[in-house]
Amino acid sequence: MKLTVVGGGSTYTPELVDGFARLRDTLPVEELVLVDPAADRLELVGGLARRIFAHQGHPGRVVTTSDLDAAVDGADAVLLQLRVGGQAARQQDETWPLECGCVGQETTGAGGLAKALRTVPVVLDIADRVRRANPDAWIIDFTNPVGIVTRALLRAGHRAVGLCNVAIGLQRKFAGMLGLAPADIHLDHVGLNHLTWETAVRLGGPEGEDVLPRLLAEHGGTIAGDLRLPRPLLDRLGVVPSYYLRYYYAHDEVVEELRTKPSRAAxxxxxxxxxxxMYGDPTLVEKPALLARRGGAYYSEAAVDLAAALLGGGGNPYQVVNTYNKGTLPFLPDDAVIEVQAAVDSKGAAPLPVPAVDPLYAGLMADVTACEDLALEAALRGGRDRVFRALLAHPLIGQYAYAETLTDQLVAHNREYLAWA
Known part of the structure; x- marks a missing residue:
């Protein structure tokens, strides 16, 4: 089995490699190819990847290259974890929206739109090259904004599934609170990427007992603290929102915080x-503890499970993924990309039925889905007017004067990445 990681020079990669090494019975990788144009980073990451495999007794081969076509040739699955523009572009995404009093964040609002405009054309080019190399290859997208990028891939006819680590992180957290193994916890997870709610926490599987009320009663303070939302809000909602919902539920508070502290990008x-x-230390043979603070916790477990299921192996039968709606949420178009529990096998991801969604959440999902429609059009077709429309529609912006100013800022800061600008 050959797996290729595009963006293999990312500091995330040792997390992924560690998962491949530990879970080799689930996903028997014979060749792991890390491809990245940044040769200096790739050398450091690739060296540590080889040492992790050797230290854990994994027989697979780790290959590093800057040649994308060679990297994807014959690959069974390709994982995308690239960042167009690097951390410098992320720094811009997180700062210039604040000038209008809007959240500066790399996956939502104006910053998220900027990232989508930079990323979608690059990802589609990569996907076309993957399809030419092996039409049966699966593409697993971890590149943000996952919902928009996955939708672009699916609309272009690619065999793609989007992946995020929010759900698996919550599954692990809740399992620890309940004193259970993660496999014993099934989340009723519903929404869009980075706009999700846990509406039930079930024991054993989709039909299991819902213990979310017990979790909120016994651990609501801890959960609220982790989300940085008030405990009474969680009690009133009776659900656990993703921590990204804080950008909506406490927007002005977040803006003031972001204005007074270093950016996450910094x-x-x-x-x-x-x-x-650290990666350059030849004695390092394990992922360092610092990597947990970098983000992407449990990404490796989620990626292994998803790749194994798509390639006809093991893996969990139910996984939270990003895929076409196809009627699952009747208030959204069939071709919207939603993030829900799905049954995953070699044919792809089939969303499980979702109980009726409270209008409080359905309304916001519909709003943001419309924004993603407009964002994708702007990414595919370009043009200042399309950017303006996507910004004006977003619930974190919504005022024409802000949308005008943010459009100018977005184009100015991203001109080198926009073919039409």
């Missing part, structure tokens, strides 16, 4: 410099 850039120094 924090990550500093961590990356430290991690890359």
């Amino acid at each position: 924090e990550v850039a500093a961590m990356e410099r430290e991690l890359l120094t």
